[in-house]
Amino acid sequence: MRGHMKLVHALIGKSIAETILVAVLAVSFYLSAFPPSFHGWGEVQPHSIAGWAVNQADPWERLEVQLFIDGKFVTSGTANQSRPDVAAAGWASDEWHGFKFDLSLGPGRHQARVYALHANRRAAQQTLQMVGDPIMFDVAVDGALHPLSDKSF
């Protein structure tokens, strides 16, 4: 019976050790795959989706951004255009973090999402982090984009 108690204690100890291991791995993975240092914003312009994206852990990095319309990948680009307002607001060390995707869509209501691509240290895993919120907009017959407010959809 005494031996049994030692085994029970060993089982509990091993379970605790494994729980800690899995928790540490999960938290490390989350911080590595989805670092809280990514910031950005996207908005509708008359013929494009534009915005900015910054990785504050590496403020000189020009992030790759990907545009998805209605859940489908459309195009990708680099956030390296001038956005002096971003630097002025203290989000980035320099102004070269802007992006702009020119769009030519059929009339109707659409949703755009912009994601920043993040690769971990060995580039073994890549994740997409959404920049800002999903962007709802209407495309008019003449091809112009009109943003919709939250209440419109």
Add this chain to the structure above:
Amino acid sequence: MTSHESNKDENIDRALAGWEILSVVISCLIAEWVVLAFVGNSKIVGAIPVALALAFMIFSHRQRGESLRDLGFRTDNFLPAVRLLVLPTIMAGALILVLAWLMRGRQFGFAPFRPRFLTVPLWALFQQYALQGFINRRAQLAAGIGLKSILLVAVIFSAVHLPNPLLTGLTLMGGLLWAAVYQRAPNLFAPALSHTVLSVLLALSLPSHLVYNLRVGLKYFG
């Protein structure tokens, strides 16, 4: 000690043996699925759950007073165990060759021999130790000697080879065979030999897309 207390002790022992099995299986699943998902092919991190399981198994053997000889690291019953295994191993080998012949468009073809195959005997012995020397012995405590414990060992061996469909099926059959033989002749070297022969034959003869480099767990997907 009254018979009531004796029954209570037996029940505790059976339950404890079941928990011991579950604990070791969980370590395997963590190594195969969780570690790879979170840290990729890190051998150091992957070794942690394996080391925990191994340390626990050794501790359990000590607490239960099991010697290396009890576990099956012995030679006196090697030949009887080999005699029990030789025919099923030859039949399984023939089955693998026929399957390979069919899968290769009714032609024989063998993959090149890789140096890492030289480590298969050690790996097979380690697997047989965990499977028979620990899980089978605890399964016998939990479910008794016979079909129930043999099935339990085979299902566990098969489950840790998920999601590779071919290996899951073959290890279920191999698990049944080796567990049954171990219960009749508790020797680890003989099933390790059979395991080695069949694993190498499998890796050499079957098309790689079918065995997928013997990958299991999350590694199977990439």
